[in-house]
Amino acid sequence: MxxxxxxxxxxxxxxxxxxxxxxxxxxxxxxxxxxxxxxxxxxxxxxxxxxxxxxxxxxxxxxxxxxxxxxxxxxxxxxxxxxxxxxxxDTEADTTDGKDVIGPPRERLLSKLDAQVLEGIAAGASTVQLAARLYLSRQGVEYHVGLMLRKLKAPNRAALVARAHSMGMLTVGQWPPRVLPEFIK
Incomplete structure (x- = not known):
């Protein structure tokens, strides 16, 4: 008000x-x-x-x-x-450099399949479970996981989910988590 x-x-x-x-x-x-x-x-x-x-x-x-x-x-x-x-x-907001930007991305980061893999990882699904659910081989799932690890600069799956969550990519307060449409190509 x-x-x-x-x-x-x-x-x-x-x-x-x-x-x-x-x-x-x-x-x-x-x-x-x-x-x-x-x-x-x-x-x-x-x-x-x-x-x-x-x-x-x-x-x-x-x-x-x-x-x-x-x-x-x-x-x-x-x-x-x-x-x-x-x-x-905690400190003054830094508005001078390009770091720590959050919110809708400048470009859509994930394909529909990448989003489905990320949702599965966030829900705790294993590689084998994801492969069966998405009709991929285990290597196919690992390929998409590797792509997202590089795109989001995460060292492992837990960090990938944490990074996606911190960027606002995943729904909050909903289970299983879903990737928001503005992040999907």
Whole structure:
């Protein structure tokens, strides 16, 4: 409803540009799954405040980490009047280099088959299980895994899934995980 200039500046926006937007537009795609529970507890009166680690999105998809605090504000009758959100970044958001960019990619990274392999890996499927499910040989599955390891610069399968998740490629709060369509060619 309102945003102070310092709050908006952390996200590379003006107060006018921030007002009227969802808080979740300013945060990493995984934020709603974590923060919804906290905001529900505030609105139901089960807690007065919370603090949670967050990843904010600045200009052109630049990221910064910090702590987000939500505080329930009550009116004179004790009912919830609103929620104040404060963000304290760990460091100033770096908007000068091209590193740590998150959000929709400049180009679609994965083929449909690569996406299916990544979804299987994220769900814990073995190479043999993936080969049977996707009508590939074991070597075919390993070939696609190797391609994605190189594309995402990950040393192993666990890091591949972690990297894909941190880039917002995988759905959050859904099982089995799915690759979002904007990442598929």
């Amino acid at each position: 309102a945003a102070e200039p310092d709050f908006s500046r952390q996200f590379g926006r003006t107060s006018a540009d921030t007002c009227g937007r969802s808080l979740y537009e300013l945060l990493h795609p995984s934020a709603p799954s974590v923060l919804n529970r906290h905001f529900t507890r505030l609105s139901e009166g089960r807690s007065a405040r919370f603090a949670e680690r967050m990843v904010g999105l600045g200009n052109a998809g630049r990221v910064f980490s910090g702590e987000l605090t939500g505080i329930a504000v009550q009116n004179t009758t004790g009912r919830l009047a609103g929620i104040v959100v404060q963000v304290r970044p």
